[in-house]
Amino acid sequence: MSRSLKFFLIVVSPLAAAGLACLGAAGLIGSHVDANGVLREPFALIAGGSLLMVASAVAAAACLLWKGLAACCARKRSRYG
Numbered sequence: 001m002s003r004s005l006k007f008f009l010i011v012v013s014p015l016a017a018a019g020l021a022c023l024g025a026a027g028l029i030g031s032h033v034d035a036n037g038v039l040r041e042p043f044a045l046i047a048g049g050s051l052l053m054v055a056s057a058v059a060a061a062a063c064l065l066w067k068g069l070a071a072c073c074a075r076k077r078s079r080y081g
Contacts, residue, residue, distance in 0.1 A: 012063065015055050018052050023049035025049075
């Protein structure tokens with residue numbers, strides 16, 4: 001298994017799964033207004049899930065960029081070396 005695929009499976013997949021779990025839990029919990037008229041909503045789950053999804057997207061983009069740069073450098077090395 002390639003190194004970039006291992007990184008993807010070890011880092012990106014759990015981040016995305018945790019983000020989806022947070023957003024799903026926020027959807028299941030829902031929001032309501034209590035007897036005093038105060039809105040009760042799981043803002044921490046929404047923000048945390050969104051942050052985890054963005055982090056997984058950034059890590060995936062970095063992984064793909066690194067793999068592309070490595071392939072580009074390998075082609076240059078084989079051409080000139």
